[in-house]
Amino acid sequence: MKLTLKIWRQENATAKGKMVDYTIDGIDGDMSFLEMLDVLNEELVNKGEQPVEFDHDCREGICGSCSLQINGEPHGPDKLITTCQLHMRTFKDGDTIVIEPFRAKAFPVIKDLIVDRTAFDRIQQAYGYISVNTSGNTIDANTIPIKKENADDSFNAATCIGCGACVAACKNASAMLFTSAKVSQFALLPQGEVEADRRVLAMVEQMDKEGFGNCSNTGACEIECPKGISLENIARMNREYLKASVK
């Protein structure tokens, strides 16, 4: 298939950047979106031009690196997948595809389609952990009985890969879904409950410091999340936060 690609090109973090049009031919429907970009980059390199920089690593939907805004949606039009799992058969011959980096003040562009998502790391570092002794005397987590529903909800929250699609999709560039997933995965378990108050206060404070927007409950984050992280986590985080604030 033959496609027109409109891709955001930006030399570096301080450069202005602009959309550049490319035409690409011979794309197979079974190719992944990233393989299509690989083909484009090969052509650009052969022509002596700068390849389009984009983040990628595992290419199997786990690492959360391949974060692209494709035709106005994070990870493209298909749901519950990352960009690397998006196949070219989703598009038709002659289509125009607009490819942009995830946009948020807290995710500054480094180059072309690559953004700096270390804001997520700093939210995690604020208190996205439990304080346990790991010196060799660690108690097996399975010795503590946990309600099945809580274990399931915690596991589901923990499937967040931190790709940033929630921020990219949100009209406010809010990071509430990511932060709430990280808060929830611990708050639901007895091991995490002990520090739940301090955790939620610290992580929300860091999230606000990073300059993410406020949640308007549009639900766009949940729809676009490749792991289907539920809005229920945001409600839980709000609850946890309000509870911790009045203590």
Place this chain on the structure above:
Amino acid sequence: MGGLLKSSVAKKFAMALSGLFLVLFLAQHFTINLTSVISPDTFNEISHFMGTNFLVQAILQPVLIFGVVFHFIMGFVLEIQNRNARAKNYVRYNGSANSSWMSRNMIYSGAVVLAFLGLHFYDFWVPELVHKYVESHPADATRYYGELVAKFVSPVRTGLYVISFVFLMLHLLHGFSSSFQSMGIRNKYSEGIRKFTVGYAIIIPLGFIFIALFHYINNL
């Protein structure tokens, strides 16, 4: 907004709380207005009570005004912060693929309701203040129905009221149920709450539209 409302979660909680308060007020306002369709005497009686009762005038009215002003100021504060959170907009943004128009445009539906409140205050609140405190007429418990009906002679004003109520409906369709999420309320009753809020968001504004059109048609 002070230390209390420093965090994004607290701001959204306050926004939700003020919104729920205004939703309650709407139900009360609608109930009173509905009596104007059923019985002018009852409408006069209730209006006179509301306009002269010390508790309503000295406590409930200031609380209501604070609720309205707070909700609008906070709405604009949050909107400015949200816009700042995305330094550069997308060339293509397909918002309709993942969210409702109502949820994405609360600021616009809210701004229309705010503009409507300006007209509504000009129509009813300002004349009421002038009547009571500037011109100092003797108390007249029968004037309210006539004053209400007189406002709906104009097709332009009636039209503006109808349009405003449609925007109020759009605002409530997202805002009412969303306020529960902002307050952390999400449980087995959530689906029931959502259905109730949708019903409320449609019925109350439609009721206000009915009342406005009823008086307009009656005036013809």
